[in-house]
Amino acid sequence: MSELEIHRRGLMLVLSSPSGAGKTTLSRLLLESDSQITMSISATTRRPRPGEVDGKDYRFLSTEDFGLLRNQDAFLEHAKVFDNYYGTPRAPVDEALAAGRDVLFDIDWQGTQQLEEGASADLVKVFILPPSGRELERRLNTRAQDPPDVVASRMAKASDEISHYAEYDYIIVNVDVEQALSELKAILIAERLRRERRLGLRTFVQQLQQAL
Numbered sequence: 001m002s003e004l005e006i007h008r009r010g011l012m013l014v015l016s017s018p019s020g021a022g023k024t025t026l027s028r029l030l031l032e033s034d035s036q037i038t039m040s041i042s043a044t045t046r047r048p049r050p051g052e053v054d055g056k057d058y059r060f061l062s063t064e065d066f067g068l069l070r071n072q073d074a075f076l077e078h079a080k081v082f083d084n085y086y087g088t089p090r091a092p093v094d095e096a097l098a099a100g101r102d103v104l105f106d107i108d109w110q111g112t113q114q115l116e117e118g119a120s121a122d123l124v125k126v127f128i129l130p131p132s133g134r135e136l137e138r139r140l141n142t143r144a145q146d147p148p149d150v151v152a153s154r155m156a157k158a159s160d161e162i163s164h165y166a167e168y169d170y171i172i173v174n175v176d177v178e179q180a181l182s183e184l185k186a187i188l189i190a191e192r193l194r195r196e197r198r199l200g201l202r203t204f205v206q207q208l209q210q211a212l
């Protein structure tokens with residue numbers, strides 16, 4: 001067995017931040033640059049924004065359908081964020097982890113707490129902070145997809161979301177997206193190397209010792 005064949009347990013990489021801190025861009029860039037990680041596609045009752053694709057950005061559901069799935073225990077976690085419901089479908093995550101793949105979650109602090117209750121050993125929690133309040137407001141405005149009242153409500157909620165930063169393992173201040181991306185990649189590399197996630201390590205070391 002070569003070093004590269006040491007089997008590893010998949011991990012659950014959670015990214016949380018206030019809206020507008022750059023989490024969606026960072027997730028996209030990470031997924032493009034790393035073939036071992038897949039995105040967990042959430043279900044939501046909110047309406048699609050221009051350009052958002054059903055099944056790619058979210059599964060857009062009616063409140064009724066969301067409720068049916070929730071009653072069937074089809075969500076790993078779910079929460080009400082702003083005025084809409086969001087949830088992580090359970091089956092795709094189970095499949096990815098069983099296949100030794102990592103899963104990326106873009107979920108809020110409520111969902112993170114629920115994942116923690118169920119699977120804390122597999123969880124790596126990263127919180128993204130904006131460099132300043134002014135910059136957060138600028139990013140929310142230039143995103144130009146939400147009406148002004150929605151932007152104002154998201155600014156008001158940002159402080160709430162940020163108050164949970166201490167529940168996370170790592171904090172990235174997103175001043176520059178390339179820098180933030182390399183910090184995120186560094187976290188992922190280190191977490192993949194954790195001894196307890198490397199299931200094939202014992203056999204590998206035994207073989208190594210036999211050869212000495």
Ligand code: 5GP
Binds near residue numbers: 018081
């Ligand atoms: P947006 O509507 O801007 O796409 O997302 C609003 C917030 O909901 C973000 O903080 C995002 O991380 C969170 N969110 C998205 N999907 C989920 C989910 O499946 N579960 C939870 N708990 N939060 C989610």
